[in-house]
Amino acid sequence: MKKTLLSVAAAMAVAATTVATAGTAHAATVWTVSPGQSIQAAVDAAQPGDTIQLAAGTYQESVQVVKDNITIKGAGSGTDGTVLTPPAAFPDNHCGSHQAGICFRGTVDGTDGPTSHATSFVTGGRVTGVRIDGFRVGISLSATDGTRADGNTVLNSGSYGVTDTVSKNSTIGANVISDAARAAIYVGNYNIPASHTVVTGNKVIRSAYGISSYDSSGVDVTRNAVSGSCSGFFSFSDSYRVPGGELLNVANNAFTSNNANCPGQYGFPQAVQGSGVILVGATHATVQQNAVSGNIGPDPMSGGIVVVTSHTFDPADPTEEGDISVTSNVLHGNGPADLVWDGAGSGITFTYNACGTSSPSGLCSAS
Structure with missing residues (x-):
């Protein structure tokens, strides 16, 4: 069934005529x-x-979805497709308060930070083909x-390109994200041990911490390309809040020339520049079959693949890093x-990595 939205009142009237089938099922x-x-x-x-279904053209809105299984589908993420830009005034809701473009939002008992818990989830849903x-x-x-x-294409974000917080089983894939002030993609599923989040096939350019995860478990970062940022992939204290959580897996990515300079900021004191992959206080992690080249910087976390303790930056962090495999990468x-x-740490292994220098x-x- 297909409807054209003419106005709010008309939309509500049309929605009321939607025919149900099989007794209770809604006809999409x-x-x-x-x-x-x-x-x-x-x-x-x-x-x-x-x-x-969004026709091609420009829309000035901030859109919040609080229902299950809603798809927002644009006409393509190029300049001639569906373009979403900020409204003159943001709405008075969670999405508006974060000055965000499109939000899928369940119920959270905190501020979407490490101490938060989801009390109800919005399930399913998709946003695709939007600039x-x-x-x-x-x-x-x-x-x-x-x-x-x-x-999707996500450009010029004042903070993050795509955030995935207090959530589970998300897929963030095949997006082009550039010029995000913090990170292009940020995963913080925090207190959810049963999550499996997939970040795959994205192209990231000039976006501070590139792809990053914080206090998360069950994250697959695969087949992404990150360049021109301060770091390609940055993980901090992943899995410590959810002992026994699934693996952090960083595989088959290309992290190239991430030589921008991020000074200590956003509560993290250490400058980051010239880093391909950074694991700070990580546990249960595998970094494998990545191509890491041309990442050069002067800081303690500069280099191709960097594994360091979180205690240096946060002495109160209870993480005991370990069970980390760095294998079969080309650097x-x-x-x-x-x-x-x-x-620092235990159970940390480096095997079959083709590279020339290490510290x-x-x-x-191999060289």
């Missing part, structure tokens, strides 16, 4: 929205299972389960070294 509806019409009105009128430009946060997934953000032209380890020496398996 496609709501078509054109420039000048309201995406939020279509979302508000939609029922779980519906699709919001999102100039928001503080491009796409926010908060207290969601099984939500997808894929095939060259990184400085001060291709592989860097501060010697301490002897971590490379």
Whole structure:
């Protein structure tokens, strides 16, 4: 079934006529929205299972989804597709308070930070084919389960390109993200041990900490390309809040020339520059089959793949880093070294890595 949204009132009237099938099942509806019409009105009128189809053109909105299984589908993420830019005034809701473009939002008993818990999840849902430009946060997934953000372009975010917080089983894939002030993609699923988040096939350019995860478990970072940032992938204290949580897996990515300079900021005191992969206080992690080159900087966390304790930066952090495998990576032209380890932790292994330099020496398996 397909509907065209003419106004809020008309949308609500049309939604009321949607025909149910099989007794209680909702017949999925496609709501078509054109420039000048309201995406939020279509979302508000939609029922779980519906699709919001956005025509090509520019929309000035911040859109919040608090229902299950809603798809927002643009006409493509190029300049001639669906373009979302900030409104003159943001709405009075979670999405608006974060100055975000598109938000999927469940219920959280905190502020989406490390001490927060989701009390109810928005399940399913997807945003795809949208070009999102100039928001503080491009796409926010908060207290969601099984939500997808894929095939989008996210530009010029004042904070993050895509955030995935207090959520589980998300897929963030095949997006192009550039010029995010903090990180292009940020995963913080915190107190959720049963999560499995997939970050795959994204292209990230000039976005501070590139792809990052904090206090998270069950994160797969695969087949992404990150360049021109301060770091390619940055993990801090992952898994310590959820002992026994699934693995952090960083595999088959390309981290190239991430030589921008991020001074100590956002509560993290250490400057970051010229880092391919950084694991700070990580546990249960594998870094494998990545191509890491040309990441050069002067800081303690500079280099190709860097494994360091979190105690240096946060003495109160209870993490005991360990069970980390760095294997079968190809590294060259990184400085001060291709592989860097501060010697802390237990069960940390470096095997079959093709590289030329390491600190301490002897971590490379081939030159």
